[in-house]
Amino acid sequence: MRERGQRRRVNCCWMAGILFLGFGELVSAQLRYSVPEEVQVGSVVGNVAKDLGLDISTLTARRFRIVSGPNDALFQLNQNNGVLYIGNTMDREDLCDGIKACLISLKIVVESPLEIHYVGVEITDVNDHSPTFPESEQRLEIAEHTPPGTRFQIHAARDPDVGTHSVRIYKLSSNIFFDTEIRDSEEEKIPFLVLKKPLDREQNAEHRLVLTALDGGSPSKSGSLNLTITVLDANDNRPVFNKDIYTVSLDENAQIGTLVIQINATDLDEGLNSDIEYTFGKTQKKKVQDTFELDSVTGEIRVKGKVDFEDAEMYRLDLQASDKGQLPWTAESRVVIKIKDMNDNKPDMEVTSLSNIVPEDVKPGTVISLISVTDRDSGVNGKVICKILGNVPFDLTPSIEENMYSLVTKGRLDREIVSHYDIKITATDCGEPPLSTVKTLSVQVSDVNDNSPLFSQNPLELYLVENNGPGASIFSVNAADNDMNENAAITYHLVRGHGLLRDMTSFLNINSETGDISALKSFDFETLKTFQFQVVATDSGTPSLSSNVTVHVFILDQNDNAPVILYPVSSNGSAEGVEEIPRNVNAGHLVTKVRAYDADIGYNGWLLFSLQEVTAHSLFGLDRYTGQIRTLRSFTETDEAEHKLRILVKDNGNVSLSATATVVVKLVEPREAFAAADVKSATKDDEDNNVTFYLMITLGSVSTLFLISIIVLIAMQCSKSTDYTSKYLQETNYDGTLCHSIQYRSGDKRYMLVGPRMSIGSTIVPGSHANTLVLPDRRGTSTEVRPFGPRMSIGSTIVPGSHANTLVLPDRRGTSTEVQRQAMPTH
Secondary structure (H helix, E strand, O other), X not given: OHHHHHHOOOOOOOEOOOOOEEEOOEEEOEEEEEEEOOOOOOOEEEEHXXXXXXXXXXXXXXXXXXXXXXXXXXXXXXXXXXXXXXXXXXXXXXXXXXXXXXXXXEEEEEOOOOEEEEEEEEEEOOOXXXXXXXXXXXXXXXXXXXXXXXEEEXXXXXXXXXXXXXXXXXXXXXXXXXXXXXXXXXXXXXXXXXXXXXXXXXXXXXXXXXXEEEEOOOOOOEEEEEEEEEEEOOOOXXXXXXXXXXXXXXXXXXXXXXXXXXXXXXXXXXXXXXXXXXXXXOOOOHHHHHHEEEOOOOOEEEEOOOOOOOOOOEEXXXXXXXXXXXXXXXXXXXXXXXXXXXXXXXXXXXXXXXXXXEEOOOOOOOEEEEEEEEOOOOHHHHOEEEXXXXXXXXXXXXXXXXXXXXXXXXXXXXOOOOOEXXXXXXXXXXXXXXXXXXXXXXXXXXXXXXXXXXXXXXXXXXXXXXXXXXXXXXXXXXXXXXXXXXXXXXXXXXXXXXXXXXXXXOOEEEOOOOOEEEEOOOXXXXXXXXXXXXXEEEEOOOOOOEEEEEEEEEEEOOOOOOOEEEEOOOOOOOOEEEEEEEOOOXXXXXXXXXXXXXXXXXXXXXXXXXXXXXXXXXXXXXXXXXXXXXXXXXXXXXXXXXXXXXXXXXXXOOOOOEEEEEEEEEEEOHHHHHHHHHHHHHXXXXXXXXXXXXXXXXXXXXXXXXXXXXXXXXXXXXXXXXXXHHHHHHXXXXXXXXXXXXXXXXXXEEEEEEEOOOOOOOOXXXXXXXXXXXXXXXXXXXXXXXXXXXXXXXXXXXXXXXXXXEEEEEOOOOOEEEEEOOOOOOO
């Protein structure tokens, strides 16, 4: 038979068609094949890919495979041609003992797109087992007066094969006293020995017969049992059960010792011949005897071991009742115990994760995992409901296959908000009380480049002291990116513009990794007071994202310019001059006025005058602020005719700078003084004309540059965004008037206050500085431009008008006009 089975070609058929149902990204189909057991390893079951209509050339790329399961080792799948073949030798009796239809379910997966196919392989039975009896010999004792037709149960043969290959018939060796009778049960055929003719112990005390069991195979296989029958004398009544078959229900998990049923049999005899003893039938399975116990006296059947509905839904107990006569009689009965299912099994979940890393830009509805749920209970107790605990952007969608679910995304993911999810899935059955199982699935959200670098402040302001060291770092910018790894790696570069912006950025350099900005040259406040540039921060993602920031640079003044003596100046350029005055002048007479200029602003440009050297301290005095030299008393005959004065002019910087001028005063007689004064007046008129001309050109140029700067600034402010403009307009609080003037008189001078109109609390920008300029007047009076304001330190905040310029010009009426930009006190 086995050799013939090996020669037999495997017959495979597929049935039930192919069912396509679209669900999300899943397409499911069912195939069913049949293959006999014991077939050789490597035998072809069927071409799954062809039957499913899959493109064979894409099987390897789509990872055509069997999903792991309890029986996946029995079969192998060829990714090259889609053929399903036998992987291991299969014994149907080991796989599906006692089950009529042995069906192995396989789950086959292909990806891109994801498809799950369910393939059933039925293992058909071959006649590879012979019927066997539990014992090779059975002994029976029969009373000689036993009436014909009496039945005696004998051992039943068992064949692990099913269907036609199981035990079909029994044959008894030829004799005139006995015959066989077969009773069909749900699982087997039970043989009985039937007495045909009365026995006579005196003629034949023992009969030896052979019972042969044959299966339905072709050719059939057989097994034999030797029967030894001993003829007894006496007891002629046998026990009788009140029922042939008892049926009872029992809850599973019943406690040990629980009474199941009590059977009863009666015997019409008297004495020992009527005493009945109950026993299990000789063919009773060992599992039944391990689960239940029978009281031989009372006939009570009680629970002895664990009763589990999932192991057996029904128990059949074959019982015998025997009297105690010298020749005992026996009667047979059957107890059918039906087990009632209780909800004692929790659902079991099997998770097949496609990937535990999900990009944050994944679309809603994307399948993350496949979840299979089973419950060993039956009916309502085996019905399972799955759901997700907590508020997470994931959902469970049922599959066309019962108790199959897909874990899909139901919303947008954002790694910057939540980078990891522990998804708790609960499976609860519908029993009373319900039982549940919780399983946690970890999903990591991977980063994509969806965040641009951001600066903490935009724009930025840099206050840089002039005369900085070339090549040294002057500022550092820093941007942050909420992404991670290369998506958060930031590089910096400067925006190279056009015109003036390009000229300025050409003197700057930025470290692309750290954002440190260095100046390639030293800046001079007197040349450049403010400028701006832009820095762009770009991440390293694909595609990259960027943002920019505007940096406003304000150059702060340093005391780096020494005072310059404008008068007196000799022909050779040295600060020396000669003044002649009459001897008869009174005290307080103005001898001359030292004029000086400092290019710095504020206290750095505020000049003070002092006498460093003088021949007669009692004759001359110097005004500390104006530089005017006046006589302290009238001259006498004893005073010398020539006096030398050395004047020190210094600014008020932290480290003050200075210059010196020398004035030689000669005393002359009144007539000589008048003559010299006329000549000198004519000379001074020419000089004053030249100086006034140059001064007007200088002031006109400065005013033009100032207006151009104001126009450029207004244009730049208007070109910015609404948010940015409103922000800085609120800080500076301009009221729309660029300048104002106020005039008033004091003595012989007329004052005019000129300056930008600003609101209290605004911040003054660097560049509104004051210079002191002293020029000679044609009529001998002086014209003065001097600073008037408080000392400032670098980084101080100035209220409007914090720097003052004072300009004193000659009036047509011979008086002086002073134009002053008055400073308010500092806060």
